[in-house]
Amino acid sequence: MNKHIVILCTSKSTLYNAILHGKSCFGIPNKTSISTRFGSYATLASFTDFEASEGEEEDCCGSSSCIIQDKDLLRRSQIRNSPTGLHVLDLIDRGSLEANRALYNNLLKKCTHFGKVKEGRVVHSHIVHSQFKDDLVIHNTILNMYAKCGALDDARKLFDEMPSKDMVTWTALISGYSQNDRAEDALVLFPQMLHFGLQPNQFTFSSLLKASGARPNDKHGRLVHAFCLKYGYDSNVYVGSSLVDMYARFNLINEARVVFDGLVSKNEVSWNALIAGHARKGEGEHALSMFREMQRADFKPTHFTYSSVFSVCASTGSLEQGKWIHAHVIKSGGKLVSFVGNTLLYMYAKSGSIEDAKKVFDRLVKQELVSWNSMLTGYAQHGLGKESVQWFEEMLRIGIEPNHVTFLCVLSACSHAGLLDEGLYYFELMKKHVIEPQVSHYVTIVDLLGRAGLLDRALKFIREMPIEPTAAVWKALLGACRMHKNMELGAYAAEHVFELDPYDSGPHVLLSNIYASAGRWGDVAKVRRMMKESGVKKEPACSWVEIENAVHLFVANDDAHPQREDIYRKWEEISGKIKEIGYVPDTSHVLLFVDQHEREVKLQYHSEKLALAFALLKTPPGSPIRIKKNIRVCGDCHSAIKFVSKLVDREIIVRDTNRFHHFHDGSCSCRDYW
DNA sequence: AAGATTGCAC
Numbered sequence: 268m269n270k271h272i273v274i275l276c277t278s279k280s281t282l283y284n285a286i287l288h289g290k291s292c293f294g295i296p297n298k299t300s301i302s303t304r305f306g307s308y309a310t311l312a313s314f315t316d317f318e319a320s321e322g323e324e325e326d327c328c329g330s331s332s333c334i335i336q337d338k339d340l341l342r343r344s345q346i347r348n349s350p351t352g353l354h355v356l357d358l359i360d361r362g363s364l365e366a367n368r369a370l371y372n373n374l375l376k377k378c379t380h381f382g383k384v385k386e387g388r389v390v391h392s393h394i395v396h397s398q399f400k401d402d403l404v405i406h407n408t409i410l411n412m413y414a415k416c417g418a419l420d421d422a423r424k425l426f427d428e429m430p431s432k433d434m435v436t437w438t439a440l441i442s443g444y445s446q447n448d449r450a451e452d453a454l455v456l457f458p459q460m461l462h463f464g465l466q467p468n469q470f471t472f473s474s475l476l477k478a479s480g481a482r483p484n485d486k487h488g489r490l491v492h493a494f495c496l497k498y499g500y501d502s503n504v505y506v507g508s509s510l511v512d513m514y515a516r517f518n519l520i521n522e523a524r525v526v527f528d529g530l531v532s533k534n535e536v537s538w539n540a541l542i543a544g545h546a547r548k549g550e551g552e553h554a555l556s557m558f559r560e561m562q563r564a565d566f567k568p569t570h571f572t573y574s575s576v577f578s579v580c581a582s583t584g585s586l587e588q589g590k591w592i593h594a595h596v597i598k599s600g601g602k603l604v605s606f607v608g609n610t611l612l613y614m615y616a617k618s619g620s621i622e623d624a625k626k627v628f629d630r631l632v633k634q635e636l637v638s639w640n641s642m643l644t645g646y647a648q649h650g651l652g653k654e655s656v657q658w659f660e661e662m663l664r665i666g667i668e669p670n671h672v673t674f675l676c677v678l679s680a681c682s683h684a685g686l687l688d689e690g691l692y693y694f695e696l697m698k699k700h701v702i703e704p705q706v707s708h709y710v711t712i713v714d715l716l717g718r719a720g721l722l723d724r725a726l727k728f729i730r731e732m733p734i735e736p737t738a739a740v741w742k743a744l745l746g747a748c749r750m751h752k753n754m755e756l757g758a759y760a761a762e763h764v765f766e767l768d769p770y771d772s773g774p775h776v777l778l779s780n781i782y783a784s785a786g787r788w789g790d791v792a793k794v795r796r797m798m799k800e801s802g803v804k805k806e807p808a809c810s811w812v813e814i815e816n817a818v819h820l821f822v823a824n825d826d827a828h829p830q831r832e833d834i835y836r837k838w839e840e841i842s843g844k845i846k847e848i849g850y851v852p853d854t855s856h857v858l859l860f861v862d863q864h865e866r867e868v869k870l871q872y873h874s875e876k877l878a879l880a881f882a883l884l885k886t887p888p889g890s891p892i893r894i895k896k897n898i899r900v901c902g903d904c905h906s907a908i909k910f911v912s913k914l915v916d917r918e919i920i921v922r923d924t925n926r927f928h929h930f931h932d933g934s935c936s937c938r939d940y941w
Numbered sequence: 942a943a944g945a946t947t948g949c950a951c
Binding site: 471504574640 | 945
């Protein structure tokens with residue numbers, strides 16, 4: 268194996284740069300001597316980490332000699348593995364190679380790209396002892412290397428020690444802080460920079476705006492926006508996109524839209540920022556229509572776009588839409604990078620298509636913690652407690668370190684499936700993994716104890732919490748009190764909720780239901796009066812079904828629907844048939860703000876029943892029916908749907924605010940426990 | 942010759 272490779276280069280350092288860039292692409296085995304037209308360099312044989320890539324080995328090494336143009340080397344410089352090429356420093360020390368700015372910058376850039384801060388430090392110390400020890404450009408690159416690698420203390424130290432700084436120096440540090448979630452540190456630098464008489468530019472502003480978006484309010488961001496206008500950078504596409512993103516993060520979608528519309532030059536990022544803004548705000552329809560608009564305007568959706576769109580489909584439960592877009596991604600030949608894959612599997616998992624989610628999971632290039640957590644979310648929300656526990660144990664077995672989200676998922680799965688002992692066990696297990704329980708974990712445990720009927724233990728648990736209980740904690744207890752009809756404790760829990768979150772109608776309704784089931788009409792009226800006085804309005808209940816890519820919305824006793832007569836007739840037909848097989852209407856779940864005689868009528872046309880009747884009219888026999896609801900499904904509807912699933916022999920899936928009910932053959936996945 | 946914007950699980 269003594270091969271000879273000839274590389275045509277214009278200078279020695281170009282050769283080394285070419286090799287630095289191209290080495291992972293070219294097969295140059297050990298003991299190969301490499302020569303250039305400037306002579307032979309035996310030292311290059313020590314480059315042992317050259318990797319052969321497929322098909323090229325023959326070309327380079329199969330013959331005794333081949334000629335590679337250095338431009339070609341550079342063009343093929345796709346960096347796959349991460350040799351940082353530090354041996355070049357030895358060559359410089361030995362005088363075989365003359366260092367120059369580009370060489371150092373290339374080395375530093377590689378360190379930055381692969382996050383190799385240790386190697387970067389070696390390069391840094393080498394530079395300190397070289398003729399470039401006072402070179403501003405090289406020091407800016409070093410500073411950037413530290414900042415990008417998250418070594419902000421090193422970056423700061425270098426910044427403070429640098430005798431001369433320019434715009435780039437300041438901007439590199441600002442962007443370092445802003446990219447590492449240190450918005451405050453980034454923003455204080457801005458006035459200091461102005462004080463030194465330096466002019467910010469588009470690079471500075473995009474970083475400052477990113478940092479401003481992480482502040483608790485929009486005040487600072489607006490100020491930075493004013494500076495953008497003053498310096499004339501508001502029309503730059505980076506600055507503009509950052510502005511759109513910043514306003515969108517403060518939920519100021521309209522202002523984001525105004526900035527967006529005013530942008531002379533837009534790019535995919537500008538669109539993505541706005542689409543993500545709508546998605547975060549829960550405005551699925553807006554996000555999807557922007558997604559379509561983006562393509563009409565001839566912008567190709569990117570990974571970021573798909574990620575937002577799948578996330579929208581997941582949260583609105585638009586499985587059909589999501590599948591369609593998934594097909595679109597496959598057709599366009601786009602690769603499933605991890606974060607798109609994660610949202611995609613989350614979408615399937617959350618829609619209850621666990622099988623599809625599993626398929627995506629297996630196809631992911633790499634299963635990250637988020638991927639595992641997304642699967643767990645799916646299991647949890649569909650009441651698949653045992654599967655969730657198995658999945659979690661599998662994670663631990665193969666050495667994936669769980670985080671607080673993982674525990675929240677598994678705890679919530681235990682709670683939804685009534686796995687009391689398992690839930691308590693995993694709560695204790697958090698300590699072993701050194702994860703401090705957050706208030707959401709405490710909420711789940713209160714829920715778990717409460718559902719199991721251990722109300723006193725739940726109360727004791729709340730009293731012994733090391734952190735201040737929030738409204739959510741008391742709401743969990745209140746919900747359990749309603750389930751187990753415990754009036755005294757329910758009223759006590761409700762008091763705490765009213766104090767901490769006075770405008771939520773949910774707890775008022777729950778308390779009133781508790782009183783009603785005990786026949787305490789006076790107390791029911793009192794809660795009603797309280798709601799009126801404090802201006803709390805009950806959220807109108809509604810249900811919707813997605814049929815052939817269209818969403819059909821229903822409200823209780825819907826008389827505005829064009830097909831209301833057909834729907835009502837269908838429900839009456841169904842209602843009669845399920846009564847024959849054992850369904851007994853349960854009026855105790857009707858909110859008692861209506862007259863007694865109206866109750867039966869109100870009950871009969873709850874929105875989920877109308878949606879179900881409509882779906883039965885419009886979908887082929889045997890296909891699953893998916894209904895979504897904005898509040899919890901009531902006991903009577905739950906019972907009725909169980910009978911319907913048996914009567915028509917179909918799977919009916921109802922998604923309410925925090926879980927799914929899978930109805931099949933007369934029973935529900937929640938085992939009447941929700 | 943160095944510095945910039947957009948995403949996923951609760």
